Amino acid sequence: MSLPHPQFPVGEPINWSALPEDIGRLDDNLTKWLLATGSLTEKLKACCTEFQVEVLGEAELPSLQYESSISTTLWVREVLLLLDGVPWVFARTLIPPALLRQTQVDFKGLGTQPLGQLLFSHHEFVPGKIEIGHTALNGKVSQLSTSINQPCDSLWGRRRFFTYKQHEMQVCEFFLPAAINYMEAETARSCSNH
Numbered sequence: 001m002s003l004p005h006p007q008f009p010v011g012e013p014i015n016w017s018a019l020p021e022d023i024g025r026l027d028d029n030l031t032k033w034l035l036a037t038g039s040l041t042e043k044l045k046a047c048c049t050e051f052q053v054e055v056l057g058e059a060e061l062p063s064l065q066y067e068s069s070i071s072t073t074l075w076v077r078e079v080l081l082l083l084d085g086v087p088w089v090f091a092r093t094l095i096p097p098a099l100l101r102q103t104q105v106d107f108k109g110l111g112t113q114p115l116g117q118l119l120f121s122h123h124e125f126v127p128g129k130i131e132i133g134h135t136a137l138n139g140k141v142s143q144l145s146t147s148i149n150q151p152c153d154s155l156w157g158r159r160r161f162f163t164y165k166q167h168e169m170q171v172c173e174f175f176l177p178a179a180i181n182y183m184e185a186e187t188a189r190s191c192s193n194h
Ligand SMILES: C=C(O[C@@H]1C=C(C(=O)O)C=C[C@H]1O)C(=O)O
Pocket: 038, 039, 040, 041, 042, 053, 077, 078, 079, 081, 089, 091, 092, 093, 113, 114, 115, 116, 117, 119, 171, 173
């Protein structure tokens, strides 16, 4: 295991909601990506030749106040998802240690394999609600984006819940400027075709 990224953990408080008041001002395509069900990995793979997962860090860490009222610590996995070498998504997955103890699925041994490969191939992990939110102005996630040459002051993302027996894990994904540029170009193309 390589050393964790100097900015790991990047998590920051997010005001998640099922339907944010200002979602109407978002690009239509971004809204579709934010609300899409199924594996994000598979959707991203359809947009590139080479898909890679870069692990920024993985560790059991104290839960942030808004992340869990049940577990005082969470297994945290933070990654960048790269399409043809360009980071499109920052993802932060939160797994209660009690879930890790109960499942045979080896989340800790994932490495650079995409998490979705495990989640969507084991039917006992049931996808649940999706919430939308955006990061703080110039917060830790924006600072990470800027540090990888994708400057921005805030990023939109989503939080997906997956249940496993009596446990709940969270997968948070934030679309980086490179992904937003692609989505906005897709919207422009679809508008010009009408
Ligand atoms: C949950 C999925 O797995 C993706 C891969 C992740 C990882 O490898 O850590 C994290 C979030 C997802 O974007 C998915 O493909 O939908």
